[in-house]
Amino acid sequence: MHFELDPRLEKDAALLGTLPLSQLRLMRDARFAWVVLVPMRANVCEWFDLAPPDQIQLHQEVMAVAQKLKTLSVASKINIGALGNIVRQLHVHIIARHEGDACWPGPVWGTPMHAMAPHEWAERVQHMQVLLR
Amino acid sequence: MHFELDPRLEKDAALLGTLPLSQLRLMRDARFAWVVLVPMRANVCEWFDLAPPDQIQLHQEVMAVAQKLKTLSVASKINIGALGNIVRQLHVHIIARHEGDACWPGPVWGTPMHAMAPHEWAERVQHMQVLLR
Numbered sequence: 001m002h003f004e005l006d007p008r009l010e011k012d013a014a015l016l017g018t019l020p021l022s023q024l025r026l027m028r029d030a031r032f033a034w035v036v037l038v039p040m041r042a043n044v045c046e047w048f049d050l051a052p053p054d055q056i057q058l059h060q061e062v063m064a065v066a067q068k069l070k071t072l073s074v075a076s077k078i079n080i081g082a083l084g085n086i087v088r089q090l091h092v093h094i095i096a097r098h099e100g101d102a103c104w105p106g107p108v109w110g111t112p113m114h115a116m117a118p119h120e121w122a123e124r125v126q127h128m129q130v131l132l133r
Numbered sequence: 134m135h136f137e138l139d140p141r142l143e144k145d146a147a148l149l150g151t152l153p154l155s156q157l158r159l160m161r162d163a164r165f166a167w168v169v170l171v172p173m174r175a176n177v178c179e180w181f182d183l184a185p186p187d188q189i190q191l192h193q194e195v196m197a198v199a200q201k202l203k204t205l206s207v208a209s210k211i212n213i214g215a216l217g218n219i220v221r222q223l224h225v226h227i228i229a230r231h232e233g234d235a236c237w238p239g240p241v242w243g244t245p246m247h248a249m250a251p252h253e254w255a256e257r258v259q260h261m262q263v264l265l266r
Contacts, residue, residue, distance in 0.1 A: 056189065066180065078179055081216070082212070105243075110240055
């Protein structure tokens with residue numbers, strides 16, 4: 001079996017680029033600087049379902065992206081989550097949170113996403129490329 | 134500075150025991166098998182604020198506990214989250230989720246916890262000791 005992206009992740013998040021293990025994707029939500037890492041491995045639901053070296057590699061990719069996102073977004077707090085109750089394909093959320101933001105201090109998951117105009121979206125995808133460097 | 138537990142974590146979660154880096158604590162919530170790992174390091178908010186070897190150690194402790202919790206609870210999905218919007222001291226949530234549970238398929242964070250009778254609570258603390266082995 002080879003890696004195939006879940007169609008809901010494909011629809012909800014634009015590809016920014018790839019890291020050694022994972023796709024880095026930007027969620028289509030105007031409210032937050034919110035990315036997901038999706039390891040390019042087939043049939044993995046839980047983080048611990050990955051082979052042990054991949055578990056560590058995903059951890060390292062999460063740490064690197066989280067730290068860059070905090071700096072880039074001047075965030076109050078980074079939220080990291082691996083839930084997967086709806087989309088079972090393993091994906092890790094990394095979200096820049098600011099005091100007083102649309103969901104503060106609650107979680108962002110389970111709240112309706114806010115669409116963006118296409119030009120705004122294209123700009124944000126461009127802006128977030130720096131997370132890959 | 135030495136490690137001091139945030140009083141809200143002390144109140145909301147009972148100590149099950151310690152791993153090399155972290156306290157393992159059980160949340161006082163009747164709805165879920167829900168634990169938190171709290172690294173015993175002072176002044177750490179973000180996972181990437183830990184020294185790099187501690188970052189990996191925390192990751193390994195999260196993986197080990199998550200895998201045991203999934204087996205113990207026969208969970209549909211494990212949810213892992215490091216939020217910290219309210220309690221800033223670094224702590225990682227690991228929650229056994231079941232299809233149709235009280236928050237399914239949403240996150241558990243930000244919803245009111247359900248208290249337990251003291252005997253029920255003591256039993257659960259006993260039952261969960263296996264996560265340390």
